[in-house]
Amino acid sequence: MTTDAALLETAAAKRPRGRPRKTVDERDDGNRRVALLAAAALLFRRKGFSATTTRDIAAAAGMQSGSPFYHFKSKDALLFAVMEEGMRAALSRQRAVVQAPGHASLSPQSRLRELVQVHFDVLLGPGNDFVPVMLYESRSLQARQRKLVAQLISEYESLWMPVLSALHASGHLRAPVGLARLLILGALNWSVQWFDAKKGASVQDLTDAAMALFLKSD
Secondary structure, X not given: OOHHHHHHHHHHHHOOOOOOOOOHXXXXXXXXXXXXXXXXXXXXXXXXXXXXXXXXXXXXXXXXXXXXXXXXXXXXHHXXXXXXXXXXXXXXXXXXXXXXXXXXXXXXXXXXXXXXXXHHHHHHXXXXXXXXXXXXXXXXXXHXXXXXXXXXXXXXHHOOHHHHHHHHHHOOOOOOHHHHHHHHHHHHHHHHHHOOHHHOOOHHHHHHHHHXXXXXXX
């Protein structure tokens, strides 16, 4: 065996097996992505997609100006990721409600109240800028991206149909179920335009008002 070959064999023997260890930056990739999404959601909501630059987003996330492109190939891709993240999180929260032990045994009114309250939490809770961005910036998406977001929205809205059908069957919901779904969610979604927690109303107050508005009292 030549000297060079022996050196190569020794180096190979010392090399750790399996995947190479990640650098500090690589281990932090997940956190950096989360920070970018949160910063982008906040700025897209406050300033609008067109008026927000990737430099703005990087600065808000505490990164260098080129860092967003390590995680997202364009600002358009970042916008889509914000909307997708928001809708998947909203879906997860509403599924947790409808799949919770005891939820199915509640009255339809109580089941709807839970859905309404979680929806308000998604829209108005601290740091929840993702879904409001989806509501008002969808026109900025590419056609394929809009289709994917629309699928998530459809999946989310389908969770409301069983309880709305039960309320209609019991006479507590007078409007046709399909129209009721559109009108109820449209009214709830519009709250992102006018709600101000500093003016005294809480999510609970909004939920009470919504229930009184949408359902026929006994």
